[in-house]
Amino acid sequence: MADLFDKNINTGMNTGVNSSIGINIDISPYINEFKDFLSSKYKPKIDNMISNYPKKRSIYVDYKDLEKYNPDIADKLIDEPEMLIMAANEALSSFMGNLTMTPAIQQFGLRPHVRFVNLPDMGLMIQNISSSMIGKLISVKGVVTKRAEVRHMVKTALYRCSVCDAEYRVDLTKSQPPTVCEACKRKALRLIKEGSEFIDIQRCEMQELLERVKGGAPPARIELWTEEDMVNAVTPGDTVEVVGILKIKQPDMTRNRKKSFIYARYIDVVSVRSLQRDFEEIVITKNDEDKIRELAARPDIFDLLTESVASGIYGHKEVKQALVLQLFGGTRDKKMPGGAPIRDDIHILLIGDPGVSKSRLLQYIAELAPKSIYVSGKSVSSAGLTASAERDELDEGGWTLKAGALVLASGGIASIDEFDKIDPRDRAALHEAMESQTISVAKAGIVARMRAKTAILAAANPKFGRFDINRPIGEQFDIPPTLLSRFDLIFPMIDTMDTKFDSAVADKILYAHKGKDVDELERTEVIDPVLMRKYIAYTRQTLRPRLSEEAMKHIKGFYLELRALGKKQNAVPITARQIEGIIRMAEASAKTRLSEVVELIDAKRATMLTEHMLRSVGMDRETGEFDIDIVATGNPKSKMDKLNTVINIIEELSKSVDEVDIQDVISEAKSYNIQRYLVEQIIRELISKGEIYEPTPGHIEFTDKR
Ligand SMILES: Nc1ncnc2c1ncn2[C@@H]1O[C@H](COP(=O)(O)OP(=O)(O)O)[C@@H](O)[C@H]1O
Ligand SMILES: [Mg+2]
Numbered sequence: 001m002a003d004l005f006d007k008n009i010n011t012g013m014n015t016g017v018n019s020s021i022g023i024n025i026d027i028s029p030y031i032n033e034f035k036d037f038l039s040s041k042y043k044p045k046i047d048n049m050i051s052n053y054p055k056k057r058s059i060y061v062d063y064k065d066l067e068k069y070n071p072d073i074a075d076k077l078i079d080e081p082e083m084l085i086m087a088a089n090e091a092l093s094s095f096m097g098n099l100t101m102t103p104a105i106q107q108f109g110l111r112p113h114v115r116f117v118n119l120p121d122m123g124l125m126i127q128n129i130s131s132s133m134i135g136k137l138i139s140v141k142g143v144v145t146k147r148a149e150v151r152h153m154v155k156t157a158l159y160r161c162s163v164c165d166a167e168y169r170v171d172l173t174k175s176q177p178p179t180v181c182e183a184c185k186r187k188a189l190r191l192i193k194e195g196s197e198f199i200d201i202q203r204c205e206m207q208e209l210l211e212r213v214k215g216g217a218p219p220a221r222i223e224l225w226t227e228e229d230m231v232n233a234v235t236p237g238d239t240v241e242v243v244g245i246l247k248i249k250q251p252d253m254t255r256n257r258k259k260s261f262i263y264a265r266y267i268d269v270v271s272v273r274s275l276q277r278d279f280e281e282i283v284i285t286k287n288d289e290d291k292i293r294e295l296a297a298r299p300d301i302f303d304l305l306t307e308s309v310a311s312g313i314y315g316h317k318e319v320k321q322a323l324v325l326q327l328f329g330g331t332r333d334k335k336m337p338g339g340a341p342i343r344d345d346i347h348i349l350l351i352g353d354p355g356v357s358k359s360r361l362l363q364y365i366a367e368l369a370p371k372s373i374y375v376s377g378k379s380v381s382s383a384g385l386t387a388s389a390e391r392d393e394l395d396e397g398g399w400t401l402k403a404g405a406l407v408l409a410s411g412g413i414a415s416i417d418e419f420d421k422i423d424p425r426d427r428a429a430l431h432e433a434m435e436s437q438t439i440s441v442a443k444a445g446i447v448a449r450m451r452a453k454t455a456i457l458a459a460a461n462p463k464f465g466r467f468d469i470n471r472p473i474g475e476q477f478d479i480p481p482t483l484l485s486r487f488d489l490i491f492p493m494i495d496t497m498d499t500k501f502d503s504a505v506a507d508k509i510l511y512a513h514k515g516k517d518v519d520e521l522e523r524t525e526v527i528d529p530v531l532m533r534k535y536i537a538y539t540r541q542t543l544r545p546r547l548s549e550e551a552m553k554h555i556k557g558f559y560l561e562l563r564a565l566g567k568k569q570n571a572v573p574i575t576a577r578q579i580e581g582i583i584r585m586a587e588a589s590a591k592t593r594l595s596e597v598v599e600l601i602d603a604k605r606a607t608m609l610t611e612h613m614l615r616s617v618g619m620d621r622e623t624g625e626f627d628i629d630i631v632a633t634g635n636p637k638s639k640m641d642k643l644n645t646v647i648n649i650i651e652e653l654s655k656s657v658d659e660v661d662i663q664d665v666i667s668e669a670k671s672y673n674i675q676r677y678l679v680e681q682i683i684r685e686l687i688s689k690g691e692i693y694e695p696t697p698g699h700i701e702f703t704d705k706r
């Protein structure tokens, strides 16, 4: 405990900057003001707190009420919060009579707190917090990125001189720890733990709201310190409005002398309110709403939206249509009969050749979406992507819970480039995030589950340079089938080598470099990105479209038709999982028209995109049949059949010889209509899986594990 104490007195809770709280200022007039104010309006809240004391030991006071009661006091609270909050707390204590004198409270210092909320919103951003605000009460919004463990800090310390036994009681939140005994003038003071009063403190970090930062600059951050009943009040990923006193930390001289003139800032938290609605930050005026309604009424709105997505990129119409649906998202807050939430976010994967603008599309979406984050699978760590518990300097090497991109972008879209390069160890967390939309961390005694209601837009490059449309995608991308099946739509983007297409692409790029507006080239109309962002935020906040009869009938018909086809072909063309995806897309389509009803046209749009996907990735190239197994397992049904046939052939042949000649397998397979290249490929796969091995060149044998 002793070292903990030493640490804490150096870390600065005690460097309260406001020197006005000295013994020389009499705060009793303020105490009396607060007594009057509290009894005028907050008596029921106080009574409620008293009956639940000490479990409940704070009351929340609306700043607007104080302002109405006495504007001068309200102003003073902003300017000299340390003193005024102390007076407010004293006033609150006075209502409690003898309650605060119970031993538990005396011992643990569970004092009641007045926590002010609802300060006038000045739109203060973290990046604009300045040194002129030090010591003032500020209100700022952000998303919590990290949370350290709860620590215990000395509030009132008892010192005893080991020479003359003189005792000193020092409030360390206000004064520096004494070094010399005043009675005997010796450096012999020791902290007496038993007589000292400890409180819980916790450090957190918060960063600028994603919907407020644009253009890829790293978001500004600030530390938060919470005390007593405020510890564990926030979890990484929470979007919050914090009211607190801006303070500075004393530089840590012992660790780094060079840094000693840099005073790091933190907010001594008074209250936290979590922001309930997504995109609360995006202000939509009456005028904006009119413009949105006007746009939504246009019959060509969906095409217009499609044109407005990544307008600098030529072609890829279906991809852009899918991106529009992803931006709007399905109907939120739906539940299964058992109460389990149904995912409303649409996940999209772009796969294909290098240089076909996958990365650019991802960047466009990251800029356009009201809330988004862009990461690359190559560089992002698991902490950066999902969440983790790590040793961190925020807690001087203790365990800190950290939120990654998927948690921070909750409510928005996460663009993940180089999806195939994500460390296999981080994939487990991705499964959870993509389906149940939560991320769990259980490590070093920290157990936490964070919300990650994030739509994923991923891009992946093929393993062998170019994408081969004739080979199953599972073979060409380092993405496990279980993860592939979580995507609602998968688009192969192929470099077609088409001259007309190439020429149009060249024009787009050349015009962009000339600094000309793309509109001028095509004379197409696009929606202004700022308005589009508001459009999306507005629909996400207000609309919960439901399926109409016709839409349901169409989706069911589409599903049954494909299932029947699959049965006939002995393949699995579509699974129930796709139905949910189709519904999500249809709902999103309804939102683009500001409709509360999912109409036939929306359902058709969704099935059309699904069919497009099945045609491009779910089609067995050998048989021309739809086969969702290609997506789900990476192998078409026809190949699975062939794999089994080849294994049977090898088994059959090894009955007569030890080492089977590969040529024999190939000629035998011919009679089953299996081509040479496929046999060789299957044998390669079996070798790499360790099922068979090559004892002598050109010959194979089953390994012992069979
Ligand atoms: N259809 C297109 N329209 C406009 N520009 C394109 C198109 N296809 C490729 N480009 C350009 O080619 C470049 C490479 O694209 P990039 O997004 O890096 O490809 P990928 O991530 O697929 O490898 C980008 O500058 C992009 O703008
Ligand atoms: Mg790329």
Ligand SMILES: [Zn+2]
Binding pocket: 161, 162, 163, 164, 165, 166, 181, 182, 183, 184, 185, 186, 188
């Ligand atoms: Zn002494």
